[in-house]
Amino acid sequence: MSAPDQILVDDQTLKFCPGETILDATRRAGCSLPTLCHDPRLEPVGACRSCLVEVKGQRRLMPACKTPASPGMQIETRNERVLRHQRVLLSLYLSDHVGDPSECEDGAPCELHALAKDLGNLPVLVPLQRKHKPRADRNPFIEFRSERCIACARCVRYCDEVEGVNAITLTGRGLHTTISTASGISLYDSTCELCGGCVDVCPTGAMAEKMPLSAGAAPERELEKVRTTCNYCGVGCQMDLNVDRAAAAGRGQVVKVTSPPAGTAPSDGNLCVKGRFAYDFIDHPDRLSTPLLRGADGNLHPASWEAALERTAAGLQEVAKKHGADALAFVSSARCTMEENYLVQKLSRAVFGTNNVHQCAAT
Amino acid sequence: MYTRSDSPAMTHDKKTRAHVPELLQQLGQPSAAGVDAVARHTGVPAADVFGVESFYSLLDQRDLKTRVCTGLSCRLAGAEDLLKACDKARLETAPTSCIAACDRPPAMLRERRVVCEVTTGDVLESQGSFEKLYSAAGSDWRGSIWPATADEGESLLNLAAAPNWSAAGYAKALEIGPEAVIQALEEAGLQGRGGAGFPAHIKWSAVRGEAEPVKYIVLNGDEAEPGTFKDREIMLRRPDLVLDGLAIAAHAVGAGEVWLYLRGEFEIPREIMERAVAAAEEEERYGDLAFHFHSGHGAYICGEETALLESLEGRRGMPRHKPPFPTAQGLWGKPTLIHNVETIALVPTILLRGAEFFRQAGKTQPGTKLYCLSGHVARPGVYEMPLGVSLDELVEAAGGYIGELKAFSPGGASSGFLPASERARPLDFQALAEVDSMLGSAGVVVLNEGVNMAWAAAEQLEFFERESCGQCAPCRIGTAYQRASLERFREDGDAQALEHVDNIAWEMIEGSICGLGQTASLPLTSALRHFPEDFVANSSGGAPQ
Numbered sequence: 006m007s008a009p010d011q012i013l014v015d016d017q018t019l020k021f022c023p024g025e026t027i028l029d030a031t032r033r034a035g036c037s038l039p040t041l042c043h044d045p046r047l048e049p050v051g052a053c054r055s056c057l058v059e060v061k062g063q064r065r066l067m068p069a070c071k072t073p074a075s076p077g078m079q080i081e082t083r084n085e086r087v088l089r090h091q092r093v094l095l096s097l098y099l100s101d102h103v104g105d106p107s108e109c110e111d112g113a114p115c116e117l118h119a120l121a122k123d124l125g126n127l128p129v130l131v132p133l134q135r136k137h138k139p140r141a142d143r144n145p146f147i148e149f150r151s152e153r154c155i156a157c158a159r160c161v162r163y164c165d166e167v168e169g170v171n172a173i174t175l176t177g178r179g180l181h182t183t184i185s186t187a188s189g190i191s192l193y194d195s196t197c198e199l200c201g202g203c204v205d206v207c208p209t210g211a212m213a214e215k216m217p218l219s220a221g222a223a224p225e226r227e228l229e230k231v232r233t234t235c236n237y238c239g240v241g242c243q244m245d246l247n248v249d250r251a252a253a254a255g256r257g258q259v260v261k262v263t264s265p266p267a268g269t270a271p272s273d274g275n276l277c278v279k280g281r282f283a284y285d286f287i288d289h290p291d292r293l294s295t296p297l298l299r300g301a302d303g304n305l306h307p308a309s310w311e312a313a314l315e316r317t318a319a320g321l322q323e324v325a326k327k328h329g330a331d332a333l334a335f336v337s338s339a340r341c342t343m344e345e346n347y348l349v350q351k352l353s354r355a356v357f358g359t360n361n362v363h364q365c366a367a368t
Numbered sequence: 369m370y371t372r373s374d375s376p377a378m379t380h381d382k383k384t385r386a387h388v389p390e391l392l393q394q395l396g397q398p399s400a401a402g403v404d405a406v407a408r409h410t411g412v413p414a415a416d417v418f419g420v421e422s423f424y425s426l427l428d429q430r431d432l433k434t435r436v437c438t439g440l441s442c443r444l445a446g447a448e449d450l451l452k453a454c455d456k457a458r459l460e461t462a463p464t465s466c467i468a469a470c471d472r473p474p475a476m477l478r479e480r481r482v483v484c485e486v487t488t489g490d491v492l493e494s495q496g497s498f499e500k501l502y503s504a505a506g507s508d509w510r511g512s513i514w515p516a517t518a519d520e521g522e523s524l525l526n527l528a529a530a531p532n533w534s535a536a537g538y539a540k541a542l543e544i545g546p547e548a549v550i551q552a553l554e555e556a557g558l559q560g561r562g563g564a565g566f567p568a569h570i571k572w573s574a575v576r577g578e579a580e581p582v583k584y585i586v587l588n589g590d591e592a593e594p595g596t597f598k599d600r601e602i603m604l605r606r607p608d609l610v611l612d613g614l615a616i617a618a619h620a621v622g623a624g625e626v627w628l629y630l631r632g633e634f635e636i637p638r639e640i641m642e643r644a645v646a647a648a649e650e651e652e653r654y655g656d657l658a659f660h661f662h663s664g665h666g667a668y669i670c671g672e673e674t675a676l677l678e679s680l681e682g683r684r685g686m687p688r689h690k691p692p693f694p695t696a697q698g699l700w701g702k703p704t705l706i707h708n709v710e711t712i713a714l715v716p717t718i719l720l721r722g723a724e725f726f727r728q729a730g731k732t733q734p735g736t737k738l739y740c741l742s743g744h745v746a747r748p749g750v751y752e753m754p755l756g757v758s759l760d761e762l763v764e765a766a767g768g769y770i771g772e773l774k775a776f777s778p779g780g781a782s783s784g785f786l787p788a789s790e791r792a793r794p795l796d797f798q799a800l801a802e803v804d805s806m807l808g809s810a811g812v813v814v815l816n817e818g819v820n821m822a823w824a825a826a827e828q829l830e831f832f833e834r835e836s837c838g839q840c841a842p843c844r845i846g847t848a849y850q851r852a853s854l855e856r857f858r859e860d861g862d863a864q865a866l867e868h869v870d871n872i873a874w875e876m877i878e879g880s881i882c883g884l885g886q887t888a889s890l891p892l893t894s895a896l897r898h899f900p901e902d903f904v905a906n907s908s909g910g911a912p913q
Contacts (some may be wrong), residue, residue, distance in 0.1 A: 174419030182838030
């Protein structure tokens with residue numbers, strides 16, 4: 006009699022919690038099962054077939070992502086049948102995909118090629134050599150490269166289940182199944198909010214970023230990821246700046262922003278259009294990187310922080326003295342932290358004595 | 369056409385989505401404005417509406433071409449010559465999957481109207497006008513049946529008899545009660561006639577046993593397995609049996625609503641069924657039982673029960689994972705009893721004539737079976753014969769073979785091919801499974817010695833590739849890969865082209881979500897197994913003489 010919360014996976018006893026699938030239980034135990042259409046944020050669909058396992062008593066192989074663990078279940082994930090299935094399945098995928106891994110992984114790493122490499126010994130099939138028409142879309146951020154799409158529908162389901170936007174859909178049938186907006190319109194004209202979640206969840210780089218910096222960058226796996234907090238608003242989403250250390254004559258450059266994996270940060274790997282795509286200000290020539298003071302000649306000149314703060318304080322004090330504190334108003338930025346915003350209202354109310362203070366994220 | 373003011377979007381419930389395909393159909397040819405209008409009207413996102421439109425071949429026709437059926441039986445009857453004749457007559461055409469007219473080939477389709485037994489002469493005379501072709505052929509779509517005259521003795525469905533609107537079967541069900549109805553099905557040994565041969569009473573008991581008070585009955589009239597046209601004939605000739613059977617099922621499992629899902633090309637059967645329903649509702653024959661119709665829109669996969677449910681809910685017809693089975697979570701998540709038309713039509717007779725009579729009517733398994741016979745036989749048509757007759761017995765009733773029997777497909781394209789040496793094997797669920805084939809929907813296609821099996825297999829592979837829903841990779845890519853392999857062999861005569869066929873067929877069986885992918889390689893693997901002489905390197909593999 007087996008314990009009510011245990012399953013047997015390849016002779017290893019694992020505990021599971023009520024409601025967990027076979028995949029959940031094995032992942033928590035650190036066993037790796039291949040997946041392509043799975044994302045912990047989405048309802049499992051079992052469509053990519055890569056996580057099929059043998060469950061004792063079941064005639065057919067079962068998708069681990071969709072099959073609930075039940076007490077005493079006996080599961081084999083690496084026997085001959087399962088491995089043969091994985092090999093032929095992946096070889097089929099590759100027969101309809103960009104064959105050369107280095108060509109395929111010019112941007113994001115390709116999960117399909119990674120699985121194929123891990124598994125090895127794949128039958129070599131004749132490529133189907135389907136013709137793909139490049140699809141132009143005038144939006145500046147996201148492009149779809151259909152020759153890399155494996156129709157796992159992660160992007161479609163993310164857009165629906167996480168963002169609630171429903172800008173894209175599976176379209177067509179059979180081998181011609183692919184991703185599209187309604188009637189193939191531009192993402193600009195659709196309900197799309199350009200959050201780029203589709204780019205993030207795509208396992209094969211079919212949904213790709215087309216910002217000039219990232220398009221011209223080295224493959225993602227050669228970039229250094231620096232975890233930081235998005236400063237576009239107060240939500241505090243975690244993001245990974247992808248830095249090319251060799252770029253900009255060795256000074257390094259942020260060439261892309263990616264999300265931390267789902268489940269590893271409070272924002273669960275989600276970002277908005279600003280966090281994901283509006284990073285090119287970092288090295289932009291127009292960006293202010295030093296205070297500027299207007300000189301007697303009427304032009305702005307670089308100055309030290311001490312000089313700039315002194316001039317600002319003097320100006321504010323002069324207005325307050327001449328016209329009263331309520332002649333002043335303080336507006337701070339949503340890109341400041343909460344602590345900074347707190348200090349701004351302190352400055353306004355306690356130092357100058359006016360309630361004319363506002364912050365653009367307050368409404 | 370639709371304005372915001374009459375939009376139910378604000379109050380839309382899940383059933384509103386079911387209207388998406390129908391609204392797209394009413395708008396005619398696909399357009400972005402049409403998609404937006406349907407989205408506004410139903411509250412379903414425009415992208416989803418477009419996803420639905422692009423899935424169904426009858427909704428996605430961006431031209432008004434005439435379609436020529438390229439199913440195996442129509443090809444054997446000269447569909448290719450017809451395509452050429454259309455070219456000559458400047459009638460713009462495109463091929464289409466089987467349209468359930470295999471007994472009267474070759475058939476043509478425009479939008480949803482079918483014309484049967486078209487000759488190249490008809491086409492040339494039509495001078496490029498489908499309307500002319502259609503009016504010349506008339507709308508009577510009934511084919512030949514056997515027994516050809518009403519026969520109360522042996523025949524259970526008795527297709528030749530006039531409809532009987534007395535609802536005696538339903539009255540009997542009310543009299544004996546739900547438990548006894550289900551028991552009668554069990555004693556009769558009724559197996560589902562849609563293809564799997566699953567014992568019907570198990571499904572009925574399962575749905576009846578569900579605690580959920582809302583339950584549905586769904587009639588699977590999406591008859592699209594190439595070589596099959598029996599449900600068409602039942603609905604054209606005996607709508608009474610179908611309605612009675614549905615009402616009995618609803619009474620037995622405790623369902624208040626019945627959905628009739630008919631393939632889109634079944635406009636005439638639908639009209640007949642609608643008239644029958646209207647008359648029944650008029651006289652309140654089945655109490656307050658509600659009947660609804662839903663047309664398919666050109667997708668073979670929707671004959672698979674869970675794809676049918678998705679389609680009925682107004683989505684892309686992609687099969688669901690089982691379990692949960694529809695008996696527990698079916699239409700809109702409620703317990704649902706889904707049956708093929710023939711299974712349902714047999715129910716009243718079982719109640720009226722008794723389980724024992726039904727059992728005795730079969731030869732190797734209980735009941736009679738409607739065999740759809742087409743291809744190289746003298747009189748193609750629907751034959752009601754004891755379940756388990758052999759091919760020879762069946763063809764004898766049909767006036768004999770045309771030419772020398774070489775191969776046959778016992779249950780539609782999904783059953784693959786069997787050699788002539790199996791001519792005495794009982795055509796039933798068990799005996800055919802023993803030779804890795806199946807009775808399926810009993811669409812029996814007979815091929816004579818003039819047919820090259822590489823050619824015949826190629827037709828079937830093209831069909832499965834075209835009809836794969838695309839959800840899972842083994843089927844989506846596998847069907848295309850098998851087709852491409854055979855094509856390379858037929859072009860170059862290089863047997864190397866077929867080296868991965870068995871491996872991929874194995875994966876399609878193991879890895880595909882539903883039966884389409886699991887059986888899609890069978891035409892090729894069975895042809896390779898039984899007719900290796902047609903796959904010798906450098907054999908021509910041309911069309912039959």
